[in-house]
Amino acid sequence: MKPSPKKQAGLNFPRPLVTVDVVIFTVLEDALKVMLVRRPSNPDDPFPGRWALPGGFIDVDRDASLLDCALRKLREKTGVAAPYLEQLGSWGGAHRDPRGWSATHAFFALMPARDLVPDQGVNAAQVEWMDAAAAGRKRLAFDHAEILASAIARLRSKVEYTSLPAFLLNEPFTLPQLQHTYEVVLGRAVDKSAFRKRMLDGGFMEEAGMVEGASGRPAMGYRLRDRSQAALFPRTFSPRDAEA
Amino acid sequence: MKPSPKKQAGLNFPRPLVTVDVVIFTVLEDALKVMLVRRPSNPDDPFPGRWALPGGFIDVDRDASLLDCALRKLREKTGVAAPYLEQLGSWGGAHRDPRGWSATHAFFALMPARDLVPDQGVNAAQVEWMDAAAAGRKRLAFDHAEILASAIARLRSKVEYTSLPAFLLNEPFTLPQLQHTYEVVLGRAVDKSAFRKRMLDGGFMEEAGMVEGASGRPAMGYRLRDRSQAALFPRTFSPRDAEA
DNA sequence: TAAATAGTGTCTTTCAGACAATATCTC
DNA sequence: GAGATATTGTCTGAAAGACACTATTTA
Known part of the structure; x- marks a missing residue:
């Protein structure tokens, strides 16, 4: 040099x-x-x-x-x-x-x-x-x-293992809405039961009163506890497919 | 504006x-x-x-x-x-x-x-x-x-879910060496059996002949298939601790 | 044979995915 | 009650962790 x-x-x-x-x-x-x-x-x-x-x-x-x-x-x-x-x-x-x-x-x-x-x-x-x-x-x-x-x-x-899609929604949002957002970004369907377990166990949302849709049963509304960062899940969605 | x-x-x-x-x-x-x-x-x-x-x-x-x-x-x-x-x-x-x-x-x-x-x-x-x-x-x-x-x-x-530590070793390296490198970076011990399963299933290494150590049984040497990028594992190590 | 290290087997627990069942709303 | 949607429960299979066991080398 x-x-x-x-x-x-x-x-x-x-x-x-x-x-x-x-x-x-x-x-x-x-x-x-x-x-x-x-x-x-x-x-x-x-x-x-x-x-x-x-x-x-x-x-x-x-x-x-x-x-x-x-x-x-x-x-x-x-x-x-x-x-x-x-x-x-x-x-x-x-x-x-x-x-x-x-x-x-x-x-x-x-x-x-x-x-x-x-x-x-x-x-x-x-x-x-x-x-x-x-x-x-x-x-x-x-x-x-x-x-x-x-x-x-x-x-x-990141959508595979974080709560990022929640930032694409207005608050309060419902779990079905959030699931739909995940599906839009991922381009595939995800299981309802596993999805709800994952989101609720994540602990990054808090309840915000019931939200009524156009028809059918009203759903619980949620808001993010911390809008500055996403939550991380310990695993990705469906690792089985991920390896294929 | x-x-x-x-x-x-x-x-x-x-x-x-x-x-x-x-x-x-x-x-x-x-x-x-x-x-x-x-x-x-x-x-x-x-x-x-x-x-x-x-x-x-x-x-x-x-x-x-x-x-x-x-x-x-x-x-x-x-x-x-x-x-x-x-x-x-x-x-x-x-x-x-x-x-x-x-x-x-x-x-x-x-x-x-x-x-x-x-x-x-x-x-x-x-x-x-x-x-x-x-x-x-x-x-x-x-x-x-x-x-x-x-x-x-x-x-x-990234060490929790990638093969990055392999880039810290000279080739050929053995699985015990690689495990030791993981432990140094993570600052904690990892289970030998689970570690070996994960690395071998990852498919990012290839065998490179036996390597003799100072004492004890010789070990299989490995080298990376692709030195330009790390492999991703579907899960992190011990998610139990990660949530604490 | 003892010590050291490498490698394998087995049991258990956890947890995501599949999918069925139930709950609550409107009309 | 029918239709629509939300929410919960149960079963199962895959994979990680715990840990004991076996294998192969040198001294």
Whole structure:
């Protein structure tokens, strides 16, 4: 290794571009949806007119941290202040953005569809909830297709052993509603009895009064004890299938 | 939202500093060790003389990607070309580096102690394998104590349900050696019979001839089928304890 | 043969999954 | 009561943990 006197001298070496992108999931009309925004059509911008994940550059004056920046992007696009939010990973390299070496910090958010504020000042035509499966097949801007694929894989994987789907529902929610959300995300049916045992034994919910449906017997409503983190189950759903 | 014409104009807004840090683990002398390096003692540098994680600025001319940069840091400090390496997360904010808004991409590496090349041109006195528990109690530079704590938590957690400890051993390794490595990382004993069943059923190893120890019966040696990723087990070790 | 270590067998408990049965609501 | 949905109960099979037993080496 040779010494690099430039660093000591004053940080006057080129810096990458730094962005934050957020993969925002919700369940709407019995399907897993992801939020996409359209890139500006100005041909000087990279990927004009393409669909992309919501995100953008760090603003070193306004954002105190990466998490703050992600929360700001979320607020700007959805009006939601504090959904479930975790880090997904970072993607960086010389060629992912034609404007130069860039690195993005990707986050992963879950929110109930009904928390959404329809128009937050952003042009509504530029924002869309797209089916996750359909979005995964689209040619998105930058390396966003790869980031989205990673987010979907992470979600599917964690749904097998965590209470994450509870963050996709408004409170109070019922166990049948929660089960349905699991089934939508997993793409397969799960056993009712085993499901209820698992959720109730998990101890992450508390009762919140009866909730009446359109017909049939009313169900107990529940709310999360802690909306900041998910519960972990000691096993995944149906390990038998998982090995196949 | 107000428009920000600066972005369209030409990216002439301040950019954060971007670094990559690597938490490198090994098992040495029956203990989990982590590599730390000493910060330069020059008082113009941040945190002079403090212990820190190996890492440094992205070099936009040499590093094609974040992963490349992490591999370069690894090579420079350890001489090892391709250990187990995964992303841990990113930490960024206005105050973690006194020189300005900075973001670091943290990685997480596992390697066998015997792969290490003693001196790679770096001043050996500035590099040390420290007990993970002891390092976790030290006041490290930047927010490296937080990053290290996160890495240790991630390692402990994943050891419960993955084959990660196999990456801490030289090949061929025996099942008793592997079990011992699990026990060192987990900090508790595991049952021999259940352990062997789990590892052999996992199907991630292949036989590599008998290995003789100092005394006693020789054991079958194994090597990994795929050194690029760990195997996942359907359950964690002893879920009974995990709930307590 | 004793000591040391590797490897196997067996019993028990736990718990998820399957699925049937029962409960509570509306019309 | 019929239909719809929620909730509970019972049986079974798979797999992990506990722990004793057997096997193979060196001294």
